[in-house]
Amino acid sequence: MVIILTVVPRRPVPRRPYSSGKRLEISSRKRTAILAAARAQLESNGFLNLTLEALARAGGVTRQTVYNLFGTKAGLLEALFDQVASGGGMQRMRQVMQQSDAETLLEDFVEVFTNFWSRERLFVRRIHGLAAIDPEFGAAVEARNRRRLAAAARVVERWSATHGEQDVAGRTGRIAVLCALTSFEFFDVLAENLGSPRQAALQVLILVKREFASQP
Amino acid sequence: MVIILTVVPRRPVPRRPYSSGKRLEISSRKRTAILAAARAQLESNGFLNLTLEALARAGGVTRQTVYNLFGTKAGLLEALFDQVASGGGMQRMRQVMQQSDAETLLEDFVEVFTNFWSRERLFVRRIHGLAAIDPEFGAAVEARNRRRLAAAARVVERWSATHGEQDVAGRTGRIAVLCALTSFEFFDVLAENLGSPRQAALQVLILVKREFASQP
DNA sequence: TATTAAGTTTACACTATGTAAAGTCAATTA
DNA sequence: TAATTGACTTTACATAGTGTAAACTTAATA
Numbered sequence: 001m002v003i004i005l006t007v008v009p010r011r012p013v014p015r016r017p018y019s020s021g022k023r024l025e026i027s028s029r030k031r032t033a034i035l036a037a038a039r040a041q042l043e044s045n046g047f048l049n050l051t052l053e054a055l056a057r058a059g060g061v062t063r064q065t066v067y068n069l070f071g072t073k074a075g076l077l078e079a080l081f082d083q084v085a086s087g088g089g090m091q092r093m094r095q096v097m098q099q100s101d102a103e104t105l106l107e108d109f110v111e112v113f114t115n116f117w118s119r120e121r122l123f124v125r126r127i128h129g130l131a132a133i134d135p136e137f138g139a140a141v142e143a144r145n146r147r148r149l150a151a152a153a154r155v156v157e158r159w160s161a162t163h164g165e166q167d168v169a170g171r172t173g174r175i176a177v178l179c180a181l182t183s184f185e186f187f188d189v190l191a192e193n194l195g196s197p198r199q200a201a202l203q204v205l206i207l208v209k210r211e212f213a214s215q216p
Numbered sequence: 217m218v219i220i221l222t223v224v225p226r227r228p229v230p231r232r233p234y235s236s237g238k239r240l241e242i243s244s245r246k247r248t249a250i251l252a253a254a255r256a257q258l259e260s261n262g263f264l265n266l267t268l269e270a271l272a273r274a275g276g277v278t279r280q281t282v283y284n285l286f287g288t289k290a291g292l293l294e295a296l297f298d299q300v301a302s303g304g305g306m307q308r309m310r311q312v313m314q315q316s317d318a319e320t321l322l323e324d325f326v327e328v329f330t331n332f333w334s335r336e337r338l339f340v341r342r343i344h345g346l347a348a349i350d351p352e353f354g355a356a357v358e359a360r361n362r363r364r365l366a367a368a369a370r371v372v373e374r375w376s377a378t379h380g381e382q383d384v385a386g387r388t389g390r391i392a393v394l395c396a397l398t399s400f401e402f403f404d405v406l407a408e409n410l411g412s413p414r415q416a417a418l419q420v421l422i423l424v425k426r427e428f429a430s431q432p
Numbered sequence: 433t434a435t436t437a438a439g440t441t442t443a444c445a446c447t448a449t450g451t452a453a454a455g456t457c458a459a460t461t462a
Numbered sequence: 463t464a465a466t467t468g469a470c471t472t473t474a475c476a477t478a479g480t481g482t483a484a485a486c487t488t489a490a491t492a
Contacts, residue, residue, distance in 0.1 A: 022490060027438065047349040051479065062440055067481070125348050132345025133263040149409065176409035177419065185401030193365060193392035203393060210426065239459055239469060246470090267448065278471055283450070 031069050034059035035080050042080075043122040047130055052076075078140070081127060085144070088120050097151065102162040109155050110182055110208050113148075114201035117187040121197060124184050152179045159212060174211065181208050247285050250275035251296050258296075259338040263346055268292075294356070297343060301360070304336050313367065318378040325371050326398055326424050329364075330417035333403040337413060340400050368395045375428060390427065397424050 037058035041050050052073060056063040070076035089112070096112055099105040117124060131141035156175045180186060181204055191200035253274035257266050268289060272279040286292035308328055315321040333340060347357035372391045396402060397420055407416035 024438090026489095030439090046351050046354075049350075052481095053479075063480095064441080064482095065439060068439075073480070129345045129348025132341050133349065134265075135262050138262075145408075173410070173419070176406060177423070179409045180402060180406040183402070183405040185405055186396060186399070189399040189401055190392060190396040192361075193395045194389070203389070207393070207423075207427075210430065211423075214426065233461080233467095239467095242458095243469060268450095269448075279449095280451095280472080281470060284470075289449070 027069075030059065030061055030065065034061065034066060034069065034076070035083055038076060038080050039084070039123060042126050047126060074137070077127075077130070077137075081140075084120060084123055088116055090116060093151065097154065102159045105155055105158055106208065106212065107205065109151070110205050111201075113182045113184075114187060114197075114204055117184045118191075118197040118201060121188065121191070125188060128184055148182070149175070149179050152182070165215075177211050178208060181211065243285075246275060246277055246281065250277065250282060250285065250292070251299060254292060254296050255300075255339060258342050263342060290353070293343075293346075293353075297356075300336060300339055304332055306332060309367065313370065318375045321371055321374055322424065322428065323421065325367070326421050327417075329398045329400075330403060330413075330420055333400050334407075334413040334417060337404065337407070341404060344400055364398070365391070365395050368398070381431075393427050394424060397427065 034055060037055050038050070041055060041058065052063050052066050055076075056066050059066075066076065070079055092112055096105070096108040099108055128141060131138040153175050156171055156178060160171055187197075187200055187204060190203055191197045194200050194203060250271060253271050254266070257271060257274065268279050268282050271292075272282050275282075282292065286295055305328070312321065312324040312328055315324055344357060347354040369391050372387055372394060376387055403413075403416055403420060406419055407413045410416050410419060
């Protein structure tokens with residue numbers, strides 16, 4: 001007869017409330033420090049040489065603390081990804097989409113992305129690279145791209161409504177082109193070849209306007 | 217007193233010739249099998265889950281054989297990269313660049329790349345992704361991109377010569393745009409959004425032609 | 433002042449890369 | 463045909479990184 005003992009709870013049930021405060025602040029500061037270190041490391045040395053050991057050292061904590069805060073390496077990257085995306089000006093998208101004038105909407109749409117790609121260029125390059133080599137991670141990034149596609153669709157529809165043109169086929173094509181022209185990958189290659197992100201942003205706007213001025 | 221013995225040579229100097237033949241064939245077949253397995257693995261499961269152990273199993277050899285043949289994991293990837301690049305139709309570039317008619321040259325230039333990106337899409341995506349996350353590997357890929365930039369420059373110059381237009385500033389801008397429009401990254405995003413590589417290739421050609429028809 | 437939770441310390445299991453050296457065996461050559 | 467050769471295997475080991483577990487430390491809180 002086999003007797004299986006129940007697992008002993010590691011942390012006893014608390015018998016009186018304890019909502020931290022100062023301790024949570026310290027914890028949060030460490031969290032921020034680790035994320036900052038991860039970002040710097042990722043941008044300078046790339047992903048393959050990014051070790052949690054070095055990260056913990058740079059953040060002034062132990063490797064175990066990193067695991068306590070983020071669970072796994074992938075979890076840490078996700079957290080970093082979210083932090084940059086939310087803090088990087090992507091929330092301006094909402095205001096922009098409220099824009100009523102179709103022409104201004106288009107210009108602002110382009111500007112929001114070229115701005116973001118420009119400021120977070122190295123970081124986004126690494127993240128998208130990671131998505132390209134790893135299917136699992138790629139799925140997470142693809143979800144965000146779909147949101148951009150949806151936004152692009154609304155921009156095109158707004159445009160078509162005021163300019164009263166384009167059949168459905170032409171419209172979907174235009175959405176795809178707008179999406180591709182405002183993609184990070186296109187921006188990055190363009191910036192590389194033109195020598196500066198500023199020039200690339202201008203060029204993207206020119207190409208987008210040309211696309212919308214064309215008659216299919 | 218410490219006595220250090222000299223290292224015994226592991227493989228004695230051969231005292232009679234021995235140029236294999238059939239054995240080299242077997243070796244070469246195994247090499248091919250390993251590369252094929254690496255490619256399949258890379259395309260389906262990505263880079264992070266690519267282990268030399270699984271590769272060796274798939275190729276029907278030992279892990280040590282992989283090391284004998286390719287040195288390291290990076291060496292194996294380089295070999296695979298070279299194999300695909302040389303065998304994938306990239307050598308057609310030379311013929312294309314001989315083309316005298318500027319219009320046809322431009323069209324063929326675009327076609328060579330969209331063809332290649334189309335056929336080797338997943339593979340190139342992984343390789344470029346790897347270049348994006350790892351600075352060291354990135355340098356190797358960048359060298360190839362510079363070659364494409366040089367080729368694009370020649371195409372633009374040929375065009376400007378026959379069409380007798382464009383100042384130097386306009387020409388360098390056009391080179392950058394041509395390069396960006398024919399880049400893999402742009403093609404990949406476009407194919408994703410349009411639903412097929414075929415459509416993407418057509419769209420790239422349209423955009424390139426529009427760029428060259430424009431007056432700056 | 434006892435309790436609580438965050439963080440540290442220490443230890444371990446597991447996986448993967450890379451190196452080293454002895455052993456196997458079929459193809460080659462004298 | 464028999465010794466030689468070299469590609470491959472087998473076995474072993476070193477190193478590095480990820481991830482888990484549990485006991486211990488310490489400062490903030492009730």
